[in-house]
Amino acid sequence: MSVPFAKLPAWADYGLIPLINLVVAFAVAGLVVLLVGESPFRAAAIMVEGAFGSGRNIAYTLYYSTSFIFTGLAVAVAFHGGLFNIGGEGQAYIGGLGVALVCLAFDSILPWWLTFPLAVLGAAAIGAGWAFVPAYLQAKRGSHIVITTIMFNFIAASLMVYLLVGPLKPGNSMAPQTRNFLEGGQLPKLNWLIELFGGTVRSSPFNLSFLLALLCAFLVWVLIWRTRLGYEIRTQGHSPKAARYAGIGETRIILTTMMISGALAGMMALNPVMGDQGRLQLDFVTGAGFVGIAAALMGRSHPAGIVPAALLFGMLYQGGAELAFEMPAISRDMIVIIQGLVILFAGALENMFRPSIQTLFASVSPRAVGVAKSRGGEA
């Protein structure tokens, strides 16, 4: 594979270009705000205020971010293995089943700190299982994983609706949801963490799974860059032929990578189900699986990039809620637009500004661009 563009210094590659892409995405979103007849600057101010203005707002921002860290990591792990897991949404949704089953079974007999690890296992196992089928079909039958994971999102949705209007619904209830979990099935809140820094939070859904998300981010970094498995995943992702040459089993790597990815996506369910709502209900994922794609793209599939990207989207979700309150013309769907634009500019159009930036760099300092000195003969 030839690299279409010359090399930029790392800070430009990982800092400047994503920043420019982000700015453009927001500029276009600003145009939509203008079109609606509001001031984009006032909207931005309200959003920032809404996201960080008070301890409670920060808690909400972090609550949303937690979900996006999980799904962003899920997408990123698959990216490293050369796989596009677009099924994070379904894996997270079905992962909720793992959480709920554990909580429903043990919330009356175990304290939360014993239910929690079981729920983590349940969510991860079911998420991984849901990713296993598309992975297996890709590895063994060559079915395109993007398409199969999309299909599995819809199948998951149908399955969950069926379960929640049927078997999982308490007999005396009309709402399509499980019974509320007892205390043994609820995660402690982390509001004290914000109060430690001087914020005040009366109530918020910010909970323990945030710390688990950060732990996962660290573990993913270790996995990808410091373990033998990670080395094999990256080799497979960059060059399947080299992986074969190195004796790395393709099937094993595709299956493992996708199952790790699915497990991470599944664990996202802990945050809303066990950390906030205290029951399994319809559509609790609300697009977090897709935001994960945006976070992974923006964060360049590196945990150190994904966590801030997830924070940014958390901010958008929380700030967007406040915005809808302050500017009735702008509903929370504004976030969906911004999210789409970020995916567009940071993902599909990531190279749009690269040539001009490279020209700029080349004219300022040719050496920094590291123009290849070798003869182009072997191309």
Place this chain on the structure above:
Amino acid sequence: MAETAIELVGINKTFGTVHANRDINIAIPRGTIQGIIGENGAGKSTLMSILYGFYRADSGEILVNGEPRTIATSNDAIAAGIGMVHQHFMLVQNFSVLENVILGAEGEALLGRSIAKARAELKRLEREYGLDVDPDALIEDLPVGLQQRVEILKALYRGAEILILDEPTGVLTPAEADHLFRILAQLKAEGKTIVLITHKLREIMAITDNVSVMRQGTMVATRKTSETNVEELAELMVGRRVLLRVEKGEAAPGDVLLSVKNLTVRDSRDCIVVQDVGFDVRAGEIVGIAGVAGNGQSELIETISGIRRAEAGTAWLKGDTIDLTGDVGSGELRMKGLAHVPEDRHHVGLVLPFEASENTILGYHDQPRYLHGPMLDIDAIRQGARDKIARYDIRPPNEYLKTANFSGGNQQKLVLAREIENDPDVLIVGQPTRGVDVGAIEFIHKRLIEMRDAGKAVLLVSVELDEIRSLSDRILVMFDGRIVGERAGDASEGDLGLLMAGVEHRRAAE
């Protein structure tokens, strides 16, 4: 009409800092076959791409039939009567021959009439040039030689008077190549002008009227083929007297370390590409496998090194019998002391986006010395990389640098360092010096001799006959998937050439 079909005047083309074509001048007389010869990367293909409108020259002029023409797109070239047969065929695999022939030359918006016209025209071309091929066959069902014929038909259908062929015999069997040359001679007899790009001297001598030699982007000489010889052309190509003789002493072959028996391999299209091959490699000798590219050598070494599955056959490696039809896996063979420098270092031997240090463990990443349990031992890996970089003089000496940023020669040294430093008993090497600069070639050759002298068994595959002859203690010649002969290391070029062309083989069959 002018006597000169094509004239190129002062053509220059740069890609970034690479000067691919430097002030090229050439005039090609009508009705002749012009050879353009040069090493890989000499700028032949770039020049022809400019002539065919794939690239635009930075400066210079193209004259067709004495008139200056602007050739900015392939369309301009086609309009000027230039046709091209690309090295990698430009055919749509699931289209019929007819559909491929009319693509881009349909004439009108509806296909009905253009297809009928093309069908008649193909009949005529078949009669005139003996270019017969079933117009309704799908390309994917045709053998390579016929696919190439479709490419030629495409050009002729567009009324090409000037036909460029880029390395046309690389994928052909000698019989198919012979057939191609007969067709080219026929085309020449009909007054067409043919430009043949190749790096094979034999073809130049066999068929061309004139030959131009390119070296490092410049046109260094043009000769009448009848007034030159292989030695002179080779010297012009390389720029100094070709003396690839490597200093080496007598071989002292010991025990057999690798023995291959009854190996048969099918490719992805289910064609037999290696047929009933068997040979031994002993400790302390280099066995070279010579042959025209595409006669099964690549598949042979891929199978022995566990990348490809065999249809039948076993390998015997230092006392272990290995069933090559099973999923052996290169990892297992590596553990048993078999190392492999693959032909394609860009996609197989290296992961280009990796740091250099990461590539120094590719394939050995599961060895305890690089691991702490499931974790990589980063310090050990980096230290190992620094050692290899120092010992193999890899430049720049920076183990953090992305592998893609090293030159071809240094990338190859990186692969060689990894495979040799692991102290294998058997080393399989494919095209060790392809796309490698002269300095690195000498270095690599020396290392291979050292391996031999250290009592290792080396199996060398190369399409460069000079390389085979200067390194090998024994030479096996592959033709059409079989080993058709064995010669000593000092066999003459002519003798080997006959074997490689399948002449002996055919005689035996008759």
Place this chain on the structure above:
Amino acid sequence: MELLNTLIVVLDSTIRLSIPLLFACLAGLYSERAGVFDIGLEGKMLMAAFASASVAAISGSAWFGLGAGILASIFFALVHGFASITHRGNQIVSGVALNFVAAGTTVILGQAWFAQGGRTPSLGTDARFNAITLPFADAVREIPVVGSIYYELLSGHSILVYFAFFMVWATWWILFRTRFGLRLRAVGENPAAVDTAGISVAGLRYRAVICTGILCGLAGTYLALAQNAGFVKDMTAGKGYIALAALIFAKWRPVPAMFACLLFGFLDALAIRLQGTPLPLIGRVPSQVFQALPYVLTVILLAGFIGKAIPPRAGGIPYVKER
């Protein structure tokens, strides 16, 4: 007779439900046959539904609405083209992105312009595509079987329904009988062959995505102006993805695409019809089974258990001229 009537009713609604799938599926066919994967069919349909409903509401004309729907959809198709053809971006990522932009934009603009919670105003008869009665439909309706099939099933659809079926034939004809179709199929299989034949790869692919835009525009317009009387938030509800599934199911061929869409439409119609009604022998089937069935069938097909779906060879890969 009772059974026949039930069958006719189910088939009638099958046709209605298949039409948006069919338009979108044919739309995807142009793009994917040209080597540009498009999972943004959903977004383009949604955009078209919104634009057509808005313009129809303001102008009172269904045809103006149709024009607006097609233009909006083409605009999105061109953005996808810009990202994936001109800038060689990841086609999947671009499709995902545009689906989001469409989902958000339609609601935000709908709320800003009409202030009805993201809906557009309910449309009157003139602003919609209404059922047309085929010749002699009334005359033959009393004839048993044949008459009722003609009257109930074939007659009484909007012009767009008939146009959709016409487009199946037209697409086949364009693909296999015209120069444009030949080149379109070629560029999805081997763009280098097209390039060396002196044809612009980018130009062809842009034309293909414009075709996709037009047909997605028709799909969205049908939803808003024929099946419903206006735009409702997220009214496509995954139809773009089912169309994608149908396209794979049909192995990227026009006539099988029609049957795949009719099959998926039939499943939908059946789910509606059977809601709560137990089936003989099987008992009550949860409607979710029918909803999931198109996806399950597609996965099974993709797994190669019922024939192999081989996508266009150059699909999803941006074309880079080789040195």
